[in-house]
Amino acid sequence: MADETVTVIKAKHLVNVDDGTVVCDPFVVIKGSRISSWGQPNSTPPPERRAVLLDLAERSLLPGLINSHVHLCLLSEGKPFYHQQSKEMALLTAVRNMRRELNSGVTTVRDCGDQHGALFALRQALEKEILSGPRLILCGPPLTMTGGHAYFLGGVADGPAGITRAVRRHISRGADFIKMIATGGGTPGTFPALASYSRQEIAAAVKTSHKLGKSVAAHCRGIPGIENCVAAGVDQIEHACFELPDGSLRFSMQLADRMAAAGICVTPTIQLYRDVQAHLARKQKNDTLTHDESRRLKLLPQVVEEKFRALQGFLTAGVKCVAGNDAGLPQTGFGELWRELAAMVEGGMSPVQAIAAATCSAAQSLNMSDTIGSIQPGKQADLFAVDGDPTRDISALSRVRMVMQAGRIVFQN
Numbered sequence: 001m002a003d004e005t006v007t008v009i010k011a012k013h014l015v016n017v018d019d020g021t022v023v024c025d026p027f028v029v030i031k032g033s034r035i036s037s038w039g040q041p042n043s044t045p046p047p048e049r050r051a052v053l054l055d056l057a058e059r060s061l062l063p064g065l066i067n068s069h070v071h072l073c074l075l076s077e078g079k080p081f082y083h084q085q086s087k088e089m090a091l092l093t094a095v096r097n098m099r100r101e102l103n104s105g106v107t108t109v110r111d112c113g114d115q116h117g118a119l120f121a122l123r124q125a126l127e128k129e130i131l132s133g134p135r136l137i138l139c140g141p142p143l144t145m146t147g148g149h150a151y152f153l154g155g156v157a158d159g160p161a162g163i164t165r166a167v168r169r170h171i172s173r174g175a176d177f178i179k180m181i182a183t184g185g186g187t188p189g190t191f192p193a194l195a196s197y198s199r200q201e202i203a204a205a206v207k208t209s210h211k212l213g214k215s216v217a218a219h220c221r222g223i224p225g226i227e228n229c230v231a232a233g234v235d236q237i238e239h240a241c242f243e244l245p246d247g248s249l250r251f252s253m254q255l256a257d258r259m260a261a262a263g264i265c266v267t268p269t270i271q272l273y274r275d276v277q278a279h280l281a282r283k284q285k286n287d288t289l290t291h292d293e294s295r296r297l298k299l300l301p302q303v304v305e306e307k308f309r310a311l312q313g314f315l316t317a318g319v320k321c322v323a324g325n326d327a328g329l330p331q332t333g334f335g336e337l338w339r340e341l342a343a344m345v346e347g348g349m350s351p352v353q354a355i356a357a358a359t360c361s362a363a364q365s366l367n368m369s370d371t372i373g374s375i376q377p378g379k380q381a382d383l384f385a386v387d388g389d390p391t392r393d394i395s396a397l398s399r400v401r402m403v404m405q406a407g408r409i410v411f412q413n
């Protein structure tokens, strides 16, 4: 057997996301790319010859985070997302963004829509070790109707037959899941409160994807889109805003119950609304807002409150919620998943529940629980260390000191 590097990590706390406990003065033994064992102070680590000791002193150790909703090809930093970049620029943007995610403790990224499949090449570069970055879970360009939200990313497909072909093409290129745009969105000229794809079109995607062993996620802001997705059998709903034509939100417990019964998982993406709210409030101080911006700013406190109410409703109904922040939007940057977790805590989750939404629960929704999502023997050694105890103060997640991916230290501060 090849000689594997053995590392013994010691820390102040270990967050065991599987049972929601915090273990004091733990050790973790890592062999090669995997976790071999972990334990508490009174159970001494197994004697390892040539083991490297990594003493993290007062820091807390957590499993690497999973960001369940990003767009690596988008620029963020105040730049509108609805302009197509050149293929080369989309790829270079993604290289920068995936580094920011990794350095913030995100060791797995689920990209919810790239530009023209650019990320398939990026993942090959990671596999060939040309670049280092988080594990990438990819869907290619999101499928959308002609003129629909995010059409400029290159995933336009219409009608059940066209959609079936597009799903097969995406999966043959390497898509891990299929993303459908089931309502309008932030793309000018589309209507977030209204359904875009028909129920039959979504059902065609679900049938073809499931036959090929892949899941389907759908972008849904308005209620008719959510209704269509529940009926068509999608696996995950992104945003799930219950948005009305005037831009306000109205959560429906009855619909949440149906989502729970169908086993649908939700990525609630709360923080992006607070990011826009903070941006517009800043802009208002130094500048004049357009008519549309003032209207939006007035509406946003209600929207954020209703997103919180929806999160509580989902938890009550038993809908599994995972953390994703839609990084890539103009006001929502990369390396900031912790803010989404802070929003989930403000919305009523405990810090441990919020951390689970970005670790073990997210791994379950990806069907990857046996390899990632918690610190357990046999899983990939994807870990990170922060200053402070994030189970008491979630903002501790912003103070990242070390990131390890598959047993290798990829960031140290």
Ligand SMILES: [Zn+2]
Residues within 6 Å of the ligand: 069, 070, 071, 112, 326
């Ligand atoms: Zn998105």
